Amino acid sequence: xxxxxxxxxxxxxxxxxxxxxxxxxxxxxxxxxxxxxxxxxxxxxxxxxxxxxxxxxxxxxxxxxxxxxxxxxxxxxxxxxxxxxxxxxxxxxxxxxxxxxxxxxxxxxxxxxxxxxxxxxxxxxxxxxxxxxxxxxxxxxxxxxxxxxxxxxxxxxxxxxxxxxxxxxxxxxxxxxxxxxxxxxxxxxxxxxxxxxxxxxxxxxxxxxxxxxxxxxxxxxxxxxxxxxxxxxxxxxxxxxxxxxxxxxxxxxxxxxxxxxxxxxxxxxxxxxxxxxxxxx
Numbered sequence: 308x309x310x311x312x313x314x315x316x317x318x319x320x321x322x323x324x325x326x327x328x329x330x331x332x333x334x335x336x337x338x339x340x341x342x343x344x345x346x347x348x349x350x351x352x353x354x355x356x357x358x359x360x361x362x363x364x365x366x367x368x369x370x371x372x373x374x375x376x377x378x379x380x381x382x383x384x385x386x387x388x389x390x391x392x393x394x395x396x397x398x399x400x401x402x403x404x405x406x407x408x409x410x411x412x413x414x415x416x417x418x419x420x421x422x423x424x425x426x427x428x429x430x431x432x433x434x435x436x437x438x439x440x441x442x443x444x445x446x447x448x449x450x451x452x453x454x455x456x457x458x459x460x461x462x463x464x465x466x467x468x469x470x471x472x473x474x475x476x477x478x479x480x481x482x483x484x485x486x487x488x489x490x491x492x493x494x495x496x497x498x499x500x501x502x503x504x505x506x507x508x509x510x511x512x513x514x515x516x517x518x519x520x521x522x523x524x525x526x527x528x529x530x531x532x533x534x535x536x537x538x539x540x541x542x543x544x545x546x547x548x549x550x551x552x553x554x555x556x557x558x559x560x561x562x563x564x565x566x567x568x569x570x571x572x573x574x575x576x577x578x579x580x581x582x583x584x585x586x587x588x
Contacts (some may be wrong), residue, residue, distance in 0.1 A: 324560045350401025352386035367421050368504055371569035392454050392478050394547045395576055400444055408448040414458055416440040428567040431515030434502045438465035452478045468500025489533035497524035505561035522557040529553055539560060542582050550574040
């Protein structure tokens with residue numbers, strides 16, 4: 308545990324510089340030119356969380372080799388509301404509704420482009436452009452130690468499909484600073500979301516040597532994840548996590564996965580984040 312504390316402290320010291328300018332009292336932004344009647348007024352204090360993670364994950368979805376890359380952290384919720392649990396799987400989002408354990412708001416997720424020339428396994432399969440997924444989330448805390456969350460996102464760009472991410476997490480405080488959590492995961496996607504990554508058309512089959520294949524929507528993956536979090540103070544925190552996913556259905560049966568990849572997908576990450584308040588007049 309002592310070595311883990313020293314490692315976390317070293318990570319924070321390394322990454323603290325980009326956020327040092329944020330360690331100031333809350334500042335004030337002008338109010339937006341209009342408001343929507345069905346949403347709470349933005350004229351209040353908001354807590355913004357920014358951070359970065361180092362993430363070791365498969366080179367591409369379905370791959371059997373790993374790639375280390377940085378991943379940003381971003382979220383906004385009303386200041387003064389109880390601190391809520393965050394999972395590394397959560398997309399960037401804004402909490403607009405926080406009532407009696409129910410939270411909801413918009414989310415955004417960026418899916419990097421898949422460039423065939425970078426990986427020998429993708430030879431002949433062509434590139435898939437970057438995707439931008441917009442949608443919303445709903446989560447519920449029936450108790451302080453459990454969270455259920457659903458994200459629904461529509462893709463644009465590299466894939467134009469629909470994705471539903473479902474998860475549950477048991478949250479166990481080990482002390483005032485240490486928290487451990489974990490639970491099941493399930494992802495469902497329709498055909499337009501799956502096909503660009505797992506289908507093989509006739510031209511791609513000729514170029515790659517793989518058989519033709521038409522991926523269909525349905526259950527995409529299932530698995531589980533766990534996270535260890537350390538809170539230095541109300542502003543700074545660090546976390547490490549492990550996520551395992553098993554591809555299902557058309558994704559698992561794709562010749563790309565069967566012949567050149569793996570249905571077992573593991574992601575490991577270590578990150579740090581900083582929270583500060585912004586006042587909107």
